[in-house]
Amino acid sequence: MFTGIIEERGIIKSIRIGTQSARIVILANNVLEDLKTGDSINSDGVCLTVTEFSTSSFTADVMPETISRSTFGKLKPGSIVNLERALRLSDRLGGHLVSGHIDGTGVIERIRKDENAIWFSIAAEEHLLRYIVEKGSVAINGISLTVVKVGIRVFEVSVIPHTLNETTIFTKKVGDLVNVECDIIGKYVEKLCRGNGGKMDMNFLAQNGFV
Numbered sequence: 001m002f003t004g005i006i007e008e009r010g011i012i013k014s015i016r017i018g019t020q021s022a023r024i025v026i027l028a029n030n031v032l033e034d035l036k037t038g039d040s041i042n043s044d045g046v047c048l049t050v051t052e053f054s055t056s057s058f059t060a061d062v063m064p065e066t067i068s069r070s071t072f073g074k075l076k077p078g079s080i081v082n083l084e085r086a087l088r089l090s091d092r093l094g095g096h097l098v099s100g101h102i103d104g105t106g107v108i109e110r111i112r113k114d115e116n117a118i119w120f121s122i123a124a125e126e127h128l129l130r131y132i133v134e135k136g137s138v139a140i141n142g143i144s145l146t147v148v149k150v151g152i153r154v155f156e157v158s159v160i161p162h163t164l165n166e167t168t169i170f171t172k173k174v175g176d177l178v179n180v181e182c183d184i185i186g187k188y189v190e191k192l193c194r195g196n197g198g199k200m201d202m203n204f205l206a207q208n209g210f211v
Helices: 064-069 161-166 182-195 202-207
Strands: 007-019 022-027 040-043 048-051 057-062 080-085 104-114 116-123 138-139 144-152 154-159 179-183
Touching: 040 057, 104 154, 138 154, 179 182
Parallel strands: none
Antiparallel strands: 007 022, 007 080, 022 057, 040 048, 040 080, 048 057, 104 116, 104 179, 116 154, 138 144, 138 179, 144 154
């Protein structure tokens, strides 16, 4: 698990894409501290398992599911990605619980300045928007952000200067694809409701010890 608080920006050293999968090498600094083979690093929102590492980079395999759901198929040497090590139980949870399992991608439709903040309007498909709620949390390329508005086909987030300076979002422009991970709580709640035939009433809550 991660928090969506980015530790540093990494650079793609190499990416070898096969028919559906890929092998990627990422240049980094901070996330390499105390690193071990098998550790998880959130890279642009995608949870990667470290298979090899050196003093300046780490290597990971990217499975077909990740290629199909994320922007990883479009990465190339020199691309910049957000990096975050896995959450330790002793850490402060500054963002929200992020799994690193991408739900899909969105397209930046509009970028506008609002005094010290930058608003990003992101178009997404209905299966993503159903889990995105106003004032809730969403991870965009691994960044924990608060949802400001939600429309029929677009949601909006507002980014403060610190986040612009510390992440890759300052490089994004209209038309760019971004990785979207919805808040995991909403997905579990929906699963629970579906398990009850899509109905959650006082009787159901009482039977399960909630009232």
